[in-house]
Amino acid sequence: MKELERDLGLPSVLAISIGAMIGSGIFILPALALEIAGPMVILAYALAGLLVVPAALSKSEMATAMPEAGGTYIYIERGMGPLLGTIAGVGTWFSLSFKGALALVGGVPYLLLLFDLPLKPVALGLAAVLILINVVGAKQTGRLQVAIVVVMLAALGWFAAGSAPGVQSANYANFFGAGVGGLLAATGLVFVSYAGVTKVASVAEEVEDPGRNIPIGILGSLAFTTVLYVGIVAVLVGVTTPGSVAGSLTPVAVAAEATLGQAGVVAVILAAILALISTANAGILSSSRYPFAMSRDKLAPPSLSTVSDRFGTPVTSITLTGAVLLVLIAFVPILDIAKLASAFQILVFGLINLAVVAFREGSAEYEPEFTSPLYPWMQVFGAVTGALLLTQMGTVALVGAAVITVGSVGWYLFYVRPRVSREGAATDAVRRRVGRDVLAETETGIEDPSREVLVALTKNLDEGRERSLVAIAADLVRPDDGRVVVVRFEEVPDQAPLTDDVTVQSSDDISFETRMEGLSAELGVDVEADEIVSHDTKHAVVNFAENRGVDTVVAEHEPLRLRSRLFGDPIDWVVRHAPCDVLLVDNLGYDAPERIALSGDGGPYLPLAVNVTEALAAANGSGVSLWYPADRKDSHQYERTIEDYQSELSQMLSAPVRTESIRADGGRPSAPDLVVRRGTDERLRNALLDERPVIPTPGCTTITVYPRRSGRPRFARRLLERLTF
Template identity: 70%
Template sequence: MKSLERDLGLPTVLAISIGAMIGSGIFILPALALDIAGPSVVLAYLLAGVFVLPAALSKSEMATAMPEAGGTYIYIERGMGPLLGTIAGVGTWFALAFKGGLALVGGVPYLLIVFDLPVKPVALALAAVLILINLVGAKQTGRLQVVIVVAMLAALSWFVVGSAPGVRQTNFEPFFTDGAGGLLAATGLVFVSYAGVTKVASIAEEIENPDRNIPLGILGSLGFTTLLYVLIVAIMVGVTDAGVVAGSKVPVADAARATLGAFGVGAVVVAAVLALVSTANAGILSSSRYPFAMARDGLVPETLAAVSERFGTPSTSITLTGAVLLTLIAFVPILDIAKLASAFQILVFILINLTIVAFRKGEMEYEPSFESPLYPWTQIFGVLGGLVLITQMGRIAILGAVVITLGSAVWYFAYARPRIQREGAATDVVRRRVGRNVLTETESAIDRETYEVLVALTAEASREREQALLRMAADLVRPHDGRVVVVWFEEVPDQAPLETAAEVQSPAEVRFEEQTDDLAVDLDVDVDVGEIVSHDTKHAVVNFAEHRRVDAIVAEHERLRLRSRLVGDPIDWVVRHAPCDVLLVDNRGYDRPRLVELVSDGGPFNPDQVAVAEAIASQNDAEVSIGYPETDGSPEQRERTIEEYREQLGELLSVPIRTPGSTAPDGGSSSPDLRIRRGADHRLRGALLDRDSSQPVDCTEISVHPHESGQPGLVRRFLERVVF
């Protein structure tokens, strides 16, 4: 894959960044913002610059660590994962194209002051010329940008100096015409004026000495442009009567007419056309690098990563961007789209501030030469400020950003996800945090002080299976000096009186009573026994467990029985309503297991599941096999983190750990004698999050259903299944 040549110096970087900002932000938007906030529009521009600063610092840091074409997309994709990277790449690509179209259409009215020209044909012609210039090469584009910016700044400087003496203080009274709400709404509207400050990062691969020039270019242009915006808008408000600039199509020209006369208007016209052409030019240059970078990562067709042999530019990507720009100019109401772009730009800047946290907390290689000061408070301020502003953008703007987001997500799942196997640094950060939390809870579950287990027996159990359940329960409580409560539950028809039924003993009950005399001696634990006759066994089990306040219920259940899977089972009701953990046993015998296998459902092991394995293995001098499902093409970082989690889990256990599938030291079988799995979460019955992918084996299996108090929240459960 060909790379791009580094031939853009600091002057060009500053010119591209300043030129990308000073366009519609000063020549079009002040009139609309003044209509919303009155004279406080001056403060709105200052606040917008302050809210942009955290993202500018974050992007400066990330750009020095990853000086590659693509900017925002690259950082979010590497930090937050390919899904959010796709959303950021597609959304920012459209946002920059929208802003470029707005600049061209908004610049033509300034030409109409001098020439009688149709707006859209002129805008289309200018766009076509700029597309051709970008196809020729970045160096030519950069040189043009320097010339444009120098001429534009000269004209604007003359406007500031010449108009400043005419500023009248009375024009700023009252300052807050619509209160704090109007100020924030105006700040959100003009936020897009600063979007170009980070465009430099999208061409980082073509910048000379990126460690120095990228931070200087971004931060220097932001400071300069913020000051210039505030000065120009303050002069516009101060030299014109109320209503002259508000709603005007050429607000700067109207202000210049009031102080500098016809000659001043001519200079402003030249500056406006140069500025808006500059914005469009920088927009094409930077936005075309987003599909280029995404194509290199497999998120869009690789043809968009093609580099021209003759000019060394991403010609296919530029052509596609140009086509979108021309379509927008010809058919779309650009001002409305620009508002949508502003809302999405705020969302992207929020993601940028979160992404730097992912990089710093993650384990992937990340060595920036510039570091954002006051981390993470700077980023927290940027996130909170962005959230405040986006609430002021209006429902239509937010809805448009949501549509772009959903469209990008659909593209990712339909096209990109089957083709790539990557994840962002944030995914591993979340995975490690979830793993640490679960390990802490697991340690507490293993070290619990008291434990009482109810063994619920029914007429369906044979003598051998009853004994297996009792031995299993004894192993569970013995490490905690606990107690086993054995209860025979007899269900009689509704029409039969309970008193009469209790007087008649079945053969199974007689056999059960014969065992109770020697039960406590055989199990070496405290045992309470009893029987309950009822019309509804499941209610009786739950009521007894609640009355006795046991810690767990042990009962038989064939989890793969067809009836259970299709129409449910009474034991499912017990799981949902029990006041404690429920251990359902697919009972195939229990006789001093030598290998206990922990089975994962794709997330981390439940603490109660691990505690059961620890108790049984420790009482039988058994080994524990910590199994985990393998995933083809799983990211290397995921494999490393999960392996570390398994090692740390093994350190919590007091029994030997065996690698799944390996043979015993004495050459014994690698097949488990007992499997312990996490039971399906009844809150997500039938959901993909709790699908059961494990295969049945020829040994007893315990499904551990933690009580609701021990279940993770649905958000955490979702994170466990997604990141593990």
């Protein structure tokens, strides 16, 4: 694949960044912001510049680690994954195109002060020229940008220096009149004035010595532009009558006429036209690199990453971006779209800050030449303040940003997902953190075994199956010299009174208690037998467990038919209401198992399931097999994380451990004697969707574990497991 030529030096980098910022931010937006905040608009520009600093630092860091075309898209895609990368790439591409179109249309009113020309045809003509310049090459683009910025800054400098003596302190009266709400609203509006600071990163692949020039270019241009904005807006407010500039299409020209006369107006017009052209030029240059970079990563059609043999530029990507720009100028209300672009830019800056955290905390290779200071507080500050500003953008802007987001998600689902299997550093960082938390819970559970287990006999069982349940319970309590309580629950009709007659022990009851005494001696644990008669077995089981304070209930549970799975049987109700852990046994016999399989669904194993496996394996000298699905298409990061998790888990267990992949079609490398797996009490979803860990029919006893409510993973943890595993 052809590479882009590195021919943008530090002057070009500074020029691209400054030129991208000094446009609508100073020549159009002050008039709109004055209507919101009054003289406090000066503070709004300073605050907006401050709030951009975290994103500027984050982008500088990531750009030196990954100096590739695509900038924002590259960093968010690598850090947060292809889904958020697609949203960032598509959204930023559109927002930069919107801002470029706004710059061209916003610059024409200044031109109309000198010439009587139609607005849209002139804007379309300027756009066409800039598109051709970008097709010719980045070097020409950078040189043009330097020339434009030098002339523009000279004109603005003359305006500021020449107008400063005319500043009237009375124009700053009632400076804080708009309050905090007005300040934040104005800050949100002018925030987009600084969006250009990050455009350098989108052409990072074409920058000479990126480790040095990118941080200097981004941070230097931001500092310079913030001071320039605050100074010019302060002069603009100070030399004009309060209210005379608010809402004007040419606010800087109005101020120049009041202090410098017609010559000042001409200079401002020249600066405004050059500034807005440079904004559009930088917008085409940087936004066209987003589809280019996305195409190289298979998030967009391959034709968009083709580099021209003649010009050395991504002509198809530039042409597509130019076509969007022309359509926006011709048909779309640009000011409304600019507000949408501003809202999305704030959102993307928030993601940029989070992406740095993802890279630093994840396991991906990440070696930036420049590192952001005050990590991670700087990034947290940027993300939180960005969210605050979003609330000030208004309903229309937020809805529009949501539409762009939904469209990007749709593109990801239908085009990207079938072609891309990689994931972001954040996913792996969160997955490893979830794994560490689960391992900590598992270790705590292993050190705190069950002390008293209730074996609830709710059905008539033969002696072999009865013994299996008691043997399982005995193995659970043996490490702590605990007790097994075996209770036969008998249910009588509601119309039958619970008199002394129904509670008299039968010969069968006496035989049952005798068998339990024999099992106590055989298994080497204290076994207590009892019988309970009630009108409602499920309530009786739960009440007994609660009053006795048992740690675990063990009961037999046969596979259920659809009707039973929908409406349940007594033991299903017990699972949902028991004050303790519940183990349901699909009982095919239990007698000193040689190998116990711990079944998982690809994520962390449930701590209770691990603890049960450990106790049973330790009691019988069994080996343990860690089962995991083999029919998944997983990233290398996922595989490494799972291997590390399984390795740490194996070190916790006293039994010899091996890992085995299983297939949904029933294939597996070995046949265990016992399977332990996670259970779910979502009865309706189980019935209709059969949402269980994917394991083949084991052909042996299976224990499904249900932790007590206090031990169940919270919704947020389960959601993270679903998303990351």
